[in-house]
Amino acid sequence: MIELSRRAGIVDVAKKAGVSIATVSRVFNNTSYVSEDLVEKVIAAASSLGYKPNRVAQSLRKGRSRTIGFLVPDIVNPFFSSIVEGANRILYDTDYVSVVCSSSGDAEREGGLLETLYSSGIDGLVTVLLKEYDRHIDYVRLRGVPVVIVDDVVEEKKLSCVASDNYDGMKRLVEFLLNTGHKTFTFLGGSPETYSGKQRMRAFLDALKGKPGVRTEVISGEYTFESGFRMTDLLRKIPQAVVCGNDLIAFGAIYRLKEKGFDIPGDVSVTGFDDVVFSKMSDPPLTTARQDPYLMGEVAAKSILEKLDGNGSDGNILLHTELVIRRSTRGR
């Protein structure tokens, strides 16, 4: 096969159409009127050469790239990728395109990726951060680039955050358990250093504080199946309700509890948090608090778009969660 020729540029098109490069540029950006026949000639020349404007050159020249950067801790985790997907749904109706990077859970990489993204000329950034928000990371470095942080809430002006109301969701979940007659509770928490971890644990404690006849225990681990499994082995006495930091922990707990011969919810109720796709398929289907990562992404994208339009309001947005009562908790 013959070596392919180099990509056609604006000068090739101009030459072939017998016009100046300015004219070519004008028809592609329709930035001012161009006579009918010249338009035709340019279009013809361009398509015969397979010409597409070079986005790199455009970015350099214009100072913006029509790209929104995304940085997430783990692209494989559907929670994070759903945020990106939600944003995509909004961006699809615009001429922005998204580029996403994953730090793969590596905090070291996060800073570098942020730099790279920024110096790649992104027009906006939506990110969920691994580490706690570090003002240096985006305030100093991302000069002028609008940023929205997802799944975290930082009180800092000139910054927007969108997150679920983890506190409210967990509180209502525990209150439901209380209303259905549960008296002894164990919290199998995940990652207490994260925003969501903190909020959920605090809500659990607050909901139960001072309730007569209620016994409470807290164990902390990670947001994984394995961690749920292991934490279950740490239980001294099986409580009436095992309240888990998220669905994965709940799956681990359920798995281990069943192995040990307990019936769910006959002997013990188990709850999760998130409502991942699998929660409806588990046995028994999981009672949980649903948060909507797609919506979080949509809201984040809209927020970025507004900021890009100039009329962007900073501040934080808390999204409601929805209680999903399934069969992993007993009714009464």
Next chain:
Amino acid sequence: MIELSRRAGIVDVAKKAGVSIATVSRVFNNTSYVSEDLVEKVIAAASSLGYKPNRVAQSLRKGRSRTIGFLVPDIVNPFFSSIVEGANRILYDTDYVSVVCSSSGDAEREGGLLETLYSSGIDGLVTVLLKEYDRHIDYVRLRGVPVVIVDDVVEEKKLSCVASDNYDGMKRLVEFLLNTGHKTFTFLGGSPETYSGKQRMRAFLDALKGKPGVRTEVISGEYTFESGFRMTDLLRKIPQAVVCGNDLIAFGAIYRLKEKGFDIPGDVSVTGFDDVVFSKMSDPPLTTARQDPYLMGEVAAKSILEKLDGNGSDGNILLHTELVIRRSTRGR
């Protein structure tokens, strides 16, 4: 808060350090020797200004960007995102960075994204395509940009593909079922228009063809839980083995079968394909054929890197699958 000044450029650094921009460029690319004291001055000036080279300008000038583009049909599907993550693990040790796009299952968008990616100056592309491979899409358009296609096999020179050996995996799965005494089989297939769908169905049929006393039935749907659920309702008579196109279908089938009062694997064995994370947590844990999307990504990345180094071999790579026997199939 005071409006942040514009980003520092190479001239700012040169000015502040009292050197020429060429010298600044040299220390940042260490492309030739620069005297100690000038290096120091440049470093000092650069860091005090927070200077980082503008990747857009670099790309335009050098004609390469040190980025690898990824295009996947659905970023939320862990199978696809794991491919990206696997590739990242390889790329992490290089100075390449990956940018990923998702077509969100929209074939229309796929072509546009490909264009965008290409004109954004990516140095290489790894993609799993929604539609069947269209030679126009990357051969004509991605002139000179190395491409590797994942989860599909196309016989086309100057192209590399990496995929699992779906045929072999499914065949061994069915043979295992045969060896454990199953006689009646139903295949609950997914997306027969995809490469994997075709291979798996063909393997199922081939494995059973001409076996004495074996009865076979094929139903086709999609690679989803809901589809598995619905296809199960289409079963006229419950077979001894329900062989599913992937794990999700199997989960749907198991769910529905249990609802109908069947015991798994007492009354009916069920198998999947993929071994998604959830397969070990399901009840019962799922017998399946494991494919390793991380590995696929690693292999794809290595292949791209080789092509970029000049010594790239084209051709296809088939990865082995591993039978994972769990408790959704009866032993004998």
Next chain:
DNA sequence: CTGTTAGCGCATTCAA
């Protein structure tokens, strides 16, 4: 060893 200069491909002044 260091500085000057010419583009990379394009959008956008400014003239005509």
Next chain:
DNA sequence: TTGAATGCGCTAACAG
């Protein structure tokens, strides 16, 4: 309405 010229920020000759 169109073209010529300038420069976005940077690297790579080419001189010195």
